Amino acid sequence: MPSTSARLLAPAVAVGLLVVGGCADSGTSAPAATAEGGVPLVAEGTLTLCTNPPYEPFEFAGEDGEVQGLDIDVVEEVATDLGVDLSVVISPFEGIQSGQDLDTEKCDVVASAITITDERAAKIDFSEPYFDADQGLLVPQGSGLSDVDSLEGATIGVQQATTGETWAQENELEVVQFEDLGLQVAALETGQVDAVVNDVAVLGPFVAEGYEVAANFSTGEQYGLGVRKGNVELLEAVDATLDRIREDGTYDAIYTEWVGVSPAEG
Structure with a gap:
């Protein structure tokens, strides 16, 4: 286990294709780029994720300095199903849970062990729950x-x-x-x-x-992945991936790798 100081990360780390779309002035217009099925994205060919490490085992720096963890692997599955790469952007948790990062098109999806609450659901659209906490x-x-x-x-x-x-x-x-x-x-x-x-x-x-x-x-409490309010296409794609990985055993494998026990034992 690395020391506390070793968990502190640089302002941004990318996984997969190192491309991050520019931020728009507001979140009122849908991003121009799209993935398979017409899902709107902030950057062509890339699903951009905002997260807030260090928060092991959900998101933290690996030995190579890149962000890894349960949340990253789950969102990587979404990117795979969309046929795009995954780019990870580190952001303060306040901007993640408030919906600001999504509204300004800093990212397409937020995943940072975010507990689903009514207050947050008024600002971002949540996926199905994927983790009990x-x-x-x-x-x-x-x-x-x-x-x-x-x-x-x-x-x-x-x-x-x-x-x-x-x-x-x-x-x-x-x-x-x-x-x-x-x-x-x-x-x-x-x-x-x-x-x-x-x-x-x-x-x-x-x-x-x-x-x-x-x-x-x-x-x-239960965690959910978040997308910009009204981004129905991406929310449906996220939920479809969550359904798939539960059914085909991928989620159990991800959970066991990062938590150390299976979901049934956790």
């Missing part, structure tokens, strides 16, 4: 922090604009915002915060670094 508590081993009551008076690191932040605020915890998971864990390492709250599926890799996942808070 809960919130988790990451703390130094032996900290004694293990539930909501024990967190009273503690400082909790949360990721900005995430459901983990919302959960902590709803439980009236003292929070400090960070832009990404890597910065959260760095703050925990330096003692800036006492604990970190984020999706439990991404906290496991840090156990080997002297931390423990001390609690799992069941929230019933």
